[in-house]
Amino acid sequence: MxxxxxxxxxxxxxxxxxxxxxxxxxxxxxxxxxxxxxxxxxxxxxxxxxxxxxxxxxxxxxxxxxxxxxxxxxxxxxxxxxxxxxxxxxxxxxxxxxxxxxxxxxxxxxxxxxxxxxxxxxxxxxxxxxxxxxxxxxxxxxxxxxxxxxxxxxxxxxxxxxxxxxxxxxxxxxxxxxxxxxxxxxxxxxxVDERLFNYKRNKQGEYFEIMTVGAYDPLKDQITALKALKIIDNLNIEKIKFTWIGINAWGIGVDFEQEVNRLISSLEFKNIKIEIIKIASKAEIVSALQKSDVFIFTSICETFGISPLEALFVGVPVITTQSGGVNEFMNSKNGIVVPVKDFEALSGGVLSVMNKELQFDRELISKESIAKFxxxxxxxxxxxxxxxxxxx
Structure with a gap:
């Protein structure tokens, strides 16, 4: 038997x-x-x-x-x-x-x-x-x-x-x-596998690190993220870095690097350092998350939203649009939810974290997320x- x-x-x-x-x-x-x-x-x-x-x-x-x-x-x-x-x-x-x-x-x-x-x-x-x-x-x-x-x-x-x-x-x-x-x-x-995505205390780096993960796609609406960053860039704040991982993550045979770079160039960033990574392993994403100060997510519609949940597992506070599935895991202890396409609200959320007007217990964020998912x-x-x- x-x-x-x-x-x-x-x-x-x-x-x-x-x-x-x-x-x-x-x-x-x-x-x-x-x-x-x-x-x-x-x-x-x-x-x-x-x-x-x-x-x-x-x-x-x-x-x-x-x-x-x-x-x-x-x-x-x-x-x-x-x-x-x-x-x-x-x-x-x-x-x-x-x-x-x-x-x-x-x-x-x-x-x-x-x-x-x-x-x-x-x-x-x-x-x-x-x-x-x-x-x-x-x-x-x-x-x-x-x-x-x-x-x-x-x-x-x-x-x-x-x-x-x-x-x-x-x-x-x-x-x-x-x-x-x-x-x-x-x-x-x-x-999310907590054996890989988990909280790790890191020393404060040189930059305030903003991060997102997601394939370049109209439904993900990364243009809203870039518009929010442009507002911050105009404030002439130094030592800010934005990392966008996975523009080609869906593997559909199209390289979006040139299109994304043209989009970024059109906004003429002067202060924020921007890094685009076409595709990355889970281990590489974890490493980047562990250095990040805040994770932003601008999708218009999501059944769940696995990328922001991975960020929470690592203890990174999340600022996300109200895209549907995020209701399952977002709360006042782990981040901010803003209306879709509202780049001004998104930039305000990032600034509130940057200026320490909002502070989060990263270890608690990780523990509570792992306990549920x-x-x-x-x-x-x-x-x-x-x-x-x-x-x-």
Whole structure:
């Protein structure tokens, strides 16, 4: 008899080399004491007749934590949106997946789809064919733009048949409801690994250090951050540094360095030293956070806001826009919440920290954040959900 249940985690996005979807790998690693995990990412490939023999391909990676990741490549046809041919594609992809699992002597007990589009759709199809129960977690903004009616009906079925509909914030529950999906949801929050992100006392550096983390994107609205910094720059205060990490963090094949540099140059900063880092490892982000005095976050809309939470884990006070998910962890002890796009309020918040009008207990910020969103809480929460999902 097997000691551990096997969980097939279907990930809507996952790239081990680029560390995209690293949360999925972290979750599997944390829960691996109680469950066995196989992570799979179904990857569409543009169909070409000349590559007919190589339509379906697989790739296997075993991480340093001994978590198996499978990439299953399948043909994508521009004109095929569903129906008979899509079922054939799914059938073949599942056949390839099951051959790999059978070879490894793995029998799947539960599917955990990470993301509605498109992991949960794969989970429902697998459930319909093999009867395997599934749950899903939605992380992204829930929107139905360019989603056809047939897929929306299928989504309704996903929500009905899932053992648990998990979300990372109450804001996501509102987003589902706004689109007419009134189901039971479980808010599981999010996870930051305190083994890496934690408080460390550092000596005061030469500069007052302001920091943000995030890919360059209109939804992240970094222009508001730069406008706020420009107000501060005009005050002719010396020894201020702004570090922006991760302008290319989403790894979509576009380098935003020139565009970001043009944007910064157009504002003609004279006093604030600005450093742009295109992409960084988690260890590098932690190192930068531990030297920072304040973290700013200017997103217009967030399901949660993992970057500001990572800052809080390190004990850095956060000034953030009211973007939705931040309500789950922001309070008067750890920072300031300002309206979206309000660069004047943002600059005022930074100045209040700089001038010590507002002071924060960094060690307390870290302890309280870890107590609510650290690994122990997450393990307990997800273990209970998994065990309940196994029950018929």
């Amino acid at each position: 097997r000691n551990k249940k096997n969980v097939l985690m279907i990930c809507s996005w996952l790239d081990y080399k680029l560390r995209l979807g690293s949360f999925f790998m972290d979750q599997a690693s944390l829960l691996s004491e109680n469950f066995n995990f196989v992570l799979v990412n179904f990857r569409p490939v543009k169909f070409k007749f000349k590559n007919l023999k190589k339509i379906y391909k697989t790739e296997k990676i075993v991480t340093e934590d001994k978590i198996t990741i499978l990439y299953i490549y399948y043909p994508a046809f521009k004109l095929i949106k569903g129906g008979f041919f899509l079922k054939l594609i799914e059938k073949k992809a599942f056949s390839i997946l099951n051959k790999i699992l059978k070879k490894e002597n793995i029998e799947i007990d539960l599917i955990h789809a990470q993301g509605v589009f498109d992991a949960a759709f794969w989970a429902l199809s697998y459930h319909e064919k093999y009867g395997t129960p599934y749950i899903f977690t939605e992380h992204n903004q829930f929107k139905l733009r360019n989603v056809n009616r047939k897929k929306i009906r299928r989504l309704d079925l996903i929500l009905k048949k899932s053992r648990f509909n998990l979300v990372v914030s109450n804001d996501l529950i509102r987003q589902f409801a706004t689109n007419g999906f009134f189901y039971d949801f479980v808010n599981i929050g999010n996870l 650290g690994s122990e809480v997450f393990i307990e929460k997800m273990t209970s959900i998994y065990n309940d999902a196994f029950v018929e």
